Amino acid sequence: MKLYRLQSEGGRVRPALGEAPIPEPAPGEVRIRVVAASLNYRDLLILANAADGSLDGRIPLSDAAGIVDALGDGVTCWKEGDRVAASFFRGWISGPFDPAYLPTSFGGRSTDGVLAEFITVPAVALVAVPHHLSLVEAATLPCAAVTAWHGLVERAGLKNGDTVVIQGTGGVALFGLQFAVALGARPLVLSSSDEKLEQARALGAVDLINYLTTPDWHEAVIALTDGKGASHILELGGRETYTRSLKAVAAGGKIVQIGVLTGAGPSPDLERLQTVNADIIGITVGATAHFSAMNAFVAEKNLVPVIDGVFPFEVVPDAYAHLRAGAHFGKLVISVSD
Ligand SMILES: NC(=O)c1ccc[n+]([C@@H]2O[C@H](COP(=O)([O-])OP(=O)(O)OC[C@H]3O[C@@H](n4cnc5c(N)ncnc54)[C@H](OP(=O)(O)O)[C@@H]3O)[C@@H](O)[C@H]2O)c1
Incomplete structure (x- = not known):
């Protein structure tokens, strides 16, 4: 599969396109074919803090939506073909915040992100995408919304x-x-x-x-x-x-x-x-339970995220540059697959 990894060079960090084997879901995990991912201001901060090369190899971005592609052992709550989005944290499912959740944020210092054609996510950290939203629209929800x-x-x-x-x-x-x-x-x-x-x-x-x-x-x-x-x-x-x-x-x-x-x-x-x-x-983003409650409201009120632009997977650095320029109104999305 194709994916991006952070790569530092001469004191600057950039997302570099590469290839890797398609990951297998571990027990309790789901593999998702990513259809779209979205950028947040956080992703600029992460680049700015990675100039020392400490995040070289990290798959960036926290927000993705896609289609369930394979189930790990023991997963019964999803089936192949389901439309899902991943929560910001792999580990904060519900209940009060615990600092132990921080390292489980996708695309952060300790956990690979979602800018890949396939990702594996704990089944409990997924939410169903509201029916009235496309997967491009749903990819804007996990962090900002x-x-x-x-x-x-x-x-x-x-x-x-x-x-x-x-x-x-x-x-x-x-x-x-x-x-x-x-x-x-x-x-x-x-x-x-x-x-x-x-x-x-x-x-x-x-x-x-x-x-x-x-x-x-x-x-x-x-x-x-x-x-x-x-x-x-x-x-x-x-x-x-x-x-x-x-x-x-x-x-x-x-x-x-x-x-x-x-x-x-x-x-x-x-x-x-x-x-x-x-x-x-x-506030530190939120739990999967917050995401589910929000999606019920988004569906009830028929809300549609505001998208400023959708960038092809091949030009991810252009999407980062657009975010950095600050001219956007709403969200920037990357189209990962059809
Ligand atoms: N705590 C958390 O869990 C959490 C989660 C998500 C985001 N954040 C933080 O929230 C902030 C926004 O993130 P984002 O992804 O929504 O960013 P974004 O999409 O890049 O939005 C940036 C916008 O902020 C506005 N802005 C900049 N300086 C401003 C000022 N002095 N006064 C008022 N507005 C100003 C600008 O709006 P105009 O162009 O209209 O002027 C700019 O377009 C960032 O600091 C991010 O790190 C925190």
Whole structure:
């Protein structure tokens, strides 16, 4: 089969196309013929942290959807031909998070990823793809969508009538926007681009703020919410957004801490947090159980992921370059097989 492995050269890392034997599923595992995979900002961070060659040989990417191709001994919950997606973690199936799950993330420091024509996955770490979605669409779900779902819905209880600040228009952000609209919450979307804000409007966003032309966007959030602030904040920016998020959160509100797009730290002034009895909720993607619950909602509400582009398997480096350029609206997908 064809696959990509990370390869460092002269202080730079790139995904290099290669070949390997088709893997056999171990007992309890399922082999999947991968139809599509998708990229996340995380995949850029992984390249940036692998310049020392420490991840040479690692198969990259965490997100894939495909068709069950073979069953390992003891697997009875799937059959050949089933349409499935793999969870972000091989090991976090349900229940509370345990740090022991971290090394089981696909395409991370310790576990091979999904950018291959065939992968093997524990049967319990798979979810069925909603019927109304193609496998290309389903490949966008495992990291970005589950993160937004776990954070906003499962942990922060987003509901009808809430107000939620969505930072940017990338993968996690647009799933957050779609969930918010489907739940009847009011999304306030931030973007560097007026054109992307108009695209967000088409998805149901009402309040649109350009964070480049309105750098003090927290004041706009306060004004748009009659001085109250937002009940929820999907915090993706980190260093350059946190202080404003703390000012923009409503009394009793929740900051869902997910990303550090502009860097981590320095420590923000946390005094306002206690003054308004708000919470910060930390999120690391989610469990297979979160993925299943989210898929039920995605199917019920007929939600379709927003895809910016689909790249052929042969030009994976172009997909990485497109993600790095930051011009995308939603998700970037790689077509692996028909
Ligand atoms: N904790 C977790 O489990 C978890 C899971 C998934 C992702 N993440 C993190 O979440 C973040 C987003 O990931 P992603 O895959 O969705 O990224 P992505 O698709 O590459 O989206 C990036 C977008 O973020 C927006 N952005 C950049 N700087 C911003 C700022 N200062 N204020 C507001 N928006 C800004 C930009 O939107 P515009 O172009 O509209 O300006 C950009 O297009 C990353 O930091 C990632 O590491 C964490």
